[in-house]
Amino acid sequence: MGKEAKLQDESISKVFGTGRDRTAFNGTGFMATNLVGAMSALTRRLDLHYLTLLPWAQVISKRGLLRRHRAWCPKCYQEWHDNHTSVYEPLLWSINTAQVCPYHHQPLQEQCPHCHQQQLTISGDSRTGHCNKCGKWLGNNRQKTVVTSLIKSEAERNRQLNIVNNLGELVAVTPTLNSPPNLQKVSNTISTYILQVLKSSIPAFSRQSGMNKATIGLWCKGKVIPQIDNLLVLTHYLEISLLDLLTTDLLLTDSKNSSLSPKLNVVKQPRKSYNHLYLERKQVLNVVLTAVEDIKLGRERTLSITHTETIANADLIVMDNSPFAEAQMSRRKLLDMEGMPRFWIASPEDIVLQKLLWGRASRSEKQWRDVLGILKLQGDNLDYGYLTQWAERLGLVDILSQALTEAGIL
Numbered sequence: 001m002g003k004e005a006k007l008q009d010e011s012i013s014k015v016f017g018t019g020r021d022r023t024a025f026n027g028t029g030f031m032a033t034n035l036v037g038a039m040s041a042l043t044r045r046l047d048l049h050y051l052t053l054l055p056w057a058q059v060i061s062k063r064g065l066l067r068r069h070r071a072w073c074p075k076c077y078q079e080w081h082d083n084h085t086s087v088y089e090p091l092l093w094s095i096n097t098a099q100v101c102p103y104h105h106q107p108l109q110e111q112c113p114h115c116h117q118q119q120l121t122i123s124g125d126s127r128t129g130h131c132n133k134c135g136k137w138l139g140n141n142r143q144k145t146v147v148t149s150l151i152k153s154e155a156e157r158n159r160q161l162n163i164v165n166n167l168g169e170l171v172a173v174t175p176t177l178n179s180p181p182n183l184q185k186v187s188n189t190i191s192t193y194i195l196q197v198l199k200s201s202i203p204a205f206s207r208q209s210g211m212n213k214a215t216i217g218l219w220c221k222g223k224v225i226p227q228i229d230n231l232l233v234l235t236h237y238l239e240i241s242l243l244d245l246l247t248t249d250l251l252l253t254d255s256k257n258s259s260l261s262p263k264l265n266v267v268k269q270p271r272k273s274y275n276h277l278y279l280e281r282k283q284v285l286n287v288v289l290t291a292v293e294d295i296k297l298g299r300e301r302t303l304s305i306t307h308t309e310t311i312a313n314a315d316l317i318v319m320d321n322s323p324f325a326e327a328q329m330s331r332r333k334l335l336d337m338e339g340m341p342r343f344w345i346a347s348p349e350d351i352v353l354q355k356l357l358w359g360r361a362s363r364s365e366k367q368w369r370d371v372l373g374i375l376k377l378q379g380d381n382l383d384y385g386y387l388t389q390w391a392e393r394l395g396l397v398d399i400l401s402q403a404l405t406e407a408g409i410l
Helices: 003-016 030-043 074-082 154-176 183-197 202-209 213-221 228-238 242-247 274-296 323-330 348-362 365-381 384-394 397-406
Strands: 249-253 303-307 312-316 333-335 343-345
Touching: 154 228, 154 242, 154 348, 154 365, 183 213, 183 228, 183 242, 202 213, 202 228, 228 242, 323 348, 323 384, 348 365, 348 384, 348 397, 365 397, 384 397
Parallel strands: 249 303
Antiparallel strands: 303 312, 333 343
16 A cells, blocks of 8 residues: 555556546446457457447446445455355446445445555456455455445345346346447337336326436437446336347237337227238338347347237247257157147256256346246256256256255255
């Protein structure tokens, strides 16, 4: 903390050009862009922008996105240290709305327990896992932790966990994006959900959610990029994940009214001619084929189709050419339900394996709950030999064993 450290600190300030405010180097603005550009030129790596939130710059506002001081989970630090794994600072910790650790369910800390000082996000004498003021270790694996006033109830705790799981899933899939999410598609998704899925209007949704009517209108028109806290409020009321809101190409099918319209209390429409119906179906088919092509080329993640009368929803995911995908297709089952056309579904074993894969990438608690539910429901009906075989080939042995234990099977 002498003269050399002070000079290093001043050098960092000159590089970032922001004095002692270095919060934006993880974000979506010029500071992150310039830093990634410089580091890419030095290292010749083209994937460094995935270490920031730059891929989301078109759909998440930089306002209120990043916290102004460093935050961390003491238990994560300590576990990484004890297990002799890399100690690092996840991008998730820098997001302002991430207030709890998704693994240990405790509030992130912002003050050193030794000197009680807040931390700069980066400084000339920074050491990962250590205070950049007094230099002491910030890890702590004690079970008893100080719970801040942020989490006062079980409901608030669950809300915070839902937020951080949404954010974690978003960060986890960022490297799989072949193109940045598009603001116009996000705007279309927001307006479609409000007007068709919720059967609401912008003024009514404004009253329900407590968000400004004019602001919602600007989002629906693609005129304003939403802030992260508002996006999370939207996901709560629309009942979709943040990742789906920002990446899913939404197609709504409605046999009575296929066009978006704020006039929801519509009088009975005249019977459409055959030619008109044929044209509508052709347009829907073209949208589906275009969206499927986008998925195959990596421009989109999934295609979500929702029938607005029943709110029945299905995600279309194009199969790849991997051996596991071929095995899934060969083991699919034809389902015959009374009053419905027959359709194919994946086997429960393949659903378990696929959800473990998705969960490993996104750290999603929803995927984990789904896996446990399938294991408990299917029980002895599952082919455990098949599960074990593919778990070994997919690197899922440990996580499958944990799931089987939690489900009460092992």
